[in-house]
Amino acid sequence: MQELTSDAAIELRGIDKSFGSVQAVRGVSLRIERGSITGIVGENGAGKSTLMSILYGLYRADAGEIRVEGRPVEMTSPRDAIGRGIGMVHQHFMLVDSFTVLENLILGAEGGPLLAGGLAAARAELARLAQDYGLAVDPDARVSDLSVGEQQRVEILKVLFRGARILILDEPSAVLTPQETNRLLQILRVLRDRGVTVVLITHKLREILSVTDRVIVMRRGEVVAERATSKTSAEELAELMVGRKVRFSFDKAPARTGEPRLVARGLSLVDDRLVRVLDDISFEVRAGEIVGIAGVSGNGQSELLQVLAGIRRPTGGALEVCGRKVDAAHPADPAEMRELGVAHVPEDRLRQGLVPAFLASETSILGYQDREPFCHNYLLDGPAVGKYCAELMDRFDVRPRTPGLLSSSFSGGNQQKLILAREMARHPRLLLVGQPTRGVDIGAIEFIRRELIASRDAGCAVLVVSVELEEILSLADRILVMSGGRIVGEVAAADADERTLGLMMTGARAA
C-alpha cells in the first residue's frame, strides 16, 4: 500500500483524455508539492490546458485518478474543484466591467437573497486578503476603470476569496507589460510563502525560470520531462518542448535599406466616440528593413495598422504609400492598398485574416479573389484556386496539406502560415504584420520569423506590430514604441533591451 502523500497538493495518476480520435492527454502522472510554484510548459496543443481543465472539473478524464491533498476526488464541475480549494485564473478575465471590485468578488457567492450582508462580509475578507498577500485593490472601484494588471489582481482575489489553497493561472502574463508581469511574479512568490500552491501555465520561459520551483514539460499530451528550475535552462526547456533544437536568435545580415515605401506625417485618428486614438504619428519604413512597433496592447497599434492597410481613413495628417498620397480627403481602401503593393497580415487572424467557415482554398485568395488566375470572365476558377492553395501550403509547410479542409480545422500556427503565405506570395512592396506569432507554437514561430527576415532581405519594407518584446527585439532593425496613441520613442535594435523598452511602453520615460 502506498503511503498517503500528505505533502502533495495535487497528484495525478495515469490521466487519459480523448476528443473523438484525438488523444489530448495520455497517461499523465504528476505531483505538485504543497506551497510550491510549479510551471507547466509546452507548445499549443501539448495538452496543458486540457490537463488543467480536467483538474478544474471542466472536463472529465477518460481514465486515471486525481488526488487533492492526499484524498482521491471525483471532479465533475468547477464547483467541485472550488470546494476542494482549487481556483483558476483564466487567460481572458471573467469580470463584469460595469461592476465594482466588491460586486465582482461576490458574484456566484452572494451569500443570501439580499446583497448587503454579503457585501459587508466580502469587504472585511478583502481587507484581510489585501493585508495577508499584499494584494491591495480599491474595493469600490469599477473594474472598467482599473488597469489590466489590477484587473488580474481582482481575478486572483476572487479565487482566494472562495478559499482556494491551490491556484492555477493560465497564461497570466499574455496581456501585461513587463513591469506588470514582474509585479505579478512577486505576488505569486508572496502567495507561495503564505502556503498557497501555485500552478503556472505559460509558454514564456523567462517567467518560468524566474519564479517557479519545478517545471513540468508537456509534449503531445504527455509529460516528457520534469526539472528543478534551478537545474535547467531556457535552451533545454525549449528543446524539450519542441523535441529538437530551437534557435532563438537569427544571424541577421545588416539591413540594406532602399527608398522609403511608407512615410507617415502627423498621422492622427479620432474615433466615433471622439477619442484621439492616434496622435501626431510620424515615421517611415524603407525598402529592406524591418521596423518594429512595440507597446502594450491597446495603445493605438491596432488602429495604426488599420489606417496603414486602408481599413480606416485617417482624420488628420498624411501617408505616402509606395508613392501614393493618402489622407482624409484622399483615402485608399484596402483593395487599392493591395494594388499599390501593400500586403497585410492582420493582428486577429480569426476575425480579420480568414473566415473560419471557409475552406482553406477560399482563405488562400481572400482579398485577391477578383484577380487572375483565380477569376476570369467574372467566374471563380475553383481548380485554379485549389492548386494555388496547395502551392502555398507546400511552400509554407502548412499542415495538413488539404486545401479542401475548413480553415477552422487548422491549428493557429498553420492558419497563420497560410495567411502569411497568401500575403507574401505576391511579392509585396510593403508588408504590414500584426502579432506575427500570437498563439503560434514554437516551431512555427521560428519559421514565420525566418520568412519575415527573408522577405526583408529580398527588399521588402516590413512593419511588425507586436506586444511580445522578445519578438520585436529579435526581428526589428529599428524599434518604435507606442503609448497612448503616440510614438514615444525610437531605438535602433542594437541599442534596445527589454527594460528600457518596457519603461517607454508605460510612458515612464521618453527617449
Added chain:
Amino acid sequence: MSTAPRPLPGWVEIGLMPLVNVALAFLLVGLIVELIGADPLQALKLLVLGAVGSSESIGYTLYYATNFIFTGLAVAVAFHAGLFNIGGEGQAYIGGLGCGLAVLALDRYLPGLLTIPLAILASAAFGAAWAAIPAWMQAWRGSHIVITTIMFNFVASALMVYMMVNVLIAPGSMTPQSRGFEASAAVPSMQAALQWFGIAVARSPLNLSLLLALLSSAGVWIFLWHTPWGYGLRTMGHNPEAALYAGTNLKRMTMLAMCLSGALAGGVAVNELLGVHHRLVLDFAAGYGFTGIAVALMGRGHPLGIVLAALLFGALQQGGAELAFEVPAITREMVVVIQGLVILFSGALVHLPRPWLQALFARKG
C-alpha cells in the same frame, strides 16, 4: 484543444437532419390528430395522396413550390450576406406592382415575347427597389434591417391597396383588381406546354414560371459559390471584418445582396400574375414571403436544399388543403397548425436532433 464535438458528415447535415426534423414534426402532428379524434394514419395517407396522388395535385404542389423557391432563395441570398430579410412578402407584392404596370402599359402594343421578359424584369426591379430602401437605411444610417423590412411589408400592403382601389382598378369594376392582361402576356401553363410535346396532364395553376425558379436556383448557386462577388458576399456574412480587410465595400455589398434578394422575391409575382391570375390583384403574395424564411432555413441556404424544401412545403400546402376538405374534424386551421409545426421543427428547432445524431455518429466513428 477544442471542446466542440466533431462535425457531422455532410450527408447527415444536409440530408438526414432535415428528414429527422420533419419526422419529429409529423410525430407531434400525429399526436394532435389523435387527440382531436381523427385517425393519424388515415390523415397522413390523405395528406400524401392529396399532394402527389394525381397529376392535378402534383401540379398544384409544384405551383406552390414555385413560389416557395423564389422566396426561399430571396431569404437565403440575404442570409449568406449576414442580413435577415423578413421583407420577402412586401418585395414580392411590390414586384407584382412592377409586373402589373409593365403589362398594363405594354400588352396592347408589344408581342408577348417582348412583354413577358419586360414584365419579369419589372417584377425583379420593383422587388429589388423595395428591398433597396431598407438596405440603404441599414448601410448608411444603421437602421436594423429586420425591423425595417418587417415594417416595409405593411407599407407595401397599404400602398398596393391604395393603388388598386384608386389608380389601377378596372373601370366599372367593384372589386379592386386591374383589367385582365391580354392573352399574349400570359406565361404558358404547364398543361399547355406539355401539350406541345403531346403529353397530357390535368389542369392546374402550374406554369412555366417553375422553370424560371429552377434557373434562378442555378443562378444563385453560381453567383454565391463561383463568382468573386458571391465570395465577397459570403465573406461579409460570415465575418464582416474579414470582408473589410479583403477590400469589400460593405455598404455596396449590403445593397447588392438586398437588391438581389428583393429581385428574387419578385419572382412570386411572375408565377402568380403572369402565370395564374392574368391580372393585378390584391394579396396574391399570401404569406409566401414569410414561409420562404422556413424554406431557406430548412434548405440550409443551399439552392438545391431550397428546391427540396420548397417541394415539401408545396406538398404540405396542397395536401393540407385536401385533408381539410376530406376530414371534417381537421379544419383549415388544423392544417395551418401542421404547417406551423413543420416550420417550428425545421426552423426554430432545427438543431434539436443534433446532439443525438452527434452521439450516434461519434460512437460509430
